[in-house]
Amino acid sequence: GEDVEQSLFLSVREGDSSVINCTYTDSSSTYLYWYKQEPGAGLQLLTYIFSNMDMKQDQRLTVLLNKKDKHLSLRIADTQTGDSAIYFCAETSIYNQGGKLIFGQGTELSVKP
Amino acid sequence: EPEVTQTPSHQVTQMGQEVILRCVPISNHLYFYWYRQILGQKVEFLVSFYNNEISEKSEIFDDQFSVERPDGSNFTLKIRSTKLEDSAMYFCASSAGHSSEQYFGPGTRLTVT
Numbered sequence: 230g231e232d233v234e235q236s237l238f239l240s241v242r243e244g245d246s247s248v249i250n251c252t253y254t255d256s257s258s259t260y261l262y263w264y265k266q267e268p269g270a271g272l273q274l275l276t277y278i279f280s281n282m283d284m285k286q287d288q289r290l291t292v293l294l295n296k297k298d299k300h301l302s303l304r305i306a307d308t309q310t311g312d313s314a315i316y317f318c319a320e321t322s323i324y325n326q327g328g329k330l331i332f333g334q335g336t337e338l339s340v341k342p
Numbered sequence: 343e344p345e346v347t348q349t350p351s352h353q354v355t356q357m358g359q360e361v362i363l364r365c366v367p368i369s370n371h372l373y374f375y376w377y378r379q380i381l382g383q384k385v386e387f388l389v390s391f392y393n394n395e396i397s398e399k400s401e402i403f404d405d406q407f408s409v410e411r412p413d414g415s416n417f418t419l420k421i422r423s424t425k426l427e428d429s430a431m432y433f434c435a436s437s438a439g440h441s442s443e444q445y446f447g448p449g450t451r452l453t454v455t
């Protein structure tokens with residue numbers, strides 16, 4: 230079945246760039262998403278990329294997609310302490326009848342001052 | 343900005359009892375979802391709902407689970423006879439289209455004792 234994998238932890242210093250990586254197995258993935266979850270809160274949609282794109286930039290966020298290697302990354306420029314959270318990668322396919330998202334296990338980003 | 347809301351934020355129930363988790367999706371959205379996250383595990387898809395019927399369900403979504411859109415605004419998840427292993431955070435989500443971005447509510451933490 231489809232699977233999405235992420236590393237569990239990332240620690241960076243304030244002001245540095247963070248790069249969170251994700252790999253997926255579904256060759257028919259159509260959309261790939263990044264969600265942010267702060268402690269005790271729900272899942273906040275950060276950005277997404279369509280599978281026919283290589284890159285998408287949105288202010289401090291840059292998403293890179295390597296479809297051949299099924300690898301997705303999220304780069305956060307000038308990381309701030311407020312960026313500390315768990316970041317989830319998720320994918321879906323237009324061939325999924327019900328539009329379900331498949332999530333990775335989440336990467337906990339810790340930003341140190 | 344429109345958002346998905348969920349009630350209650352925390353529900354404690356005894357094993358064998360029925361619970362109903364409630365969600366109000368974003369008003370012009372047509373697709374509705376339930377996911378759950380057991381503590382320390384991945385966010386898992388439960389069910390998707392469109393046009394007053396289930397579009398897709400996972401193997402987790404057995405006969406103990408049901409969903410309903412009782413009126414034009416609410417979307418509910420019922421668990422008929424709760425088990426200890428149903429303890430999790432339950433997230434509702436909605437989207438405008440089949441493969442459109444899914445917006446998540448803050449979640450209901452269900453604790454079964």
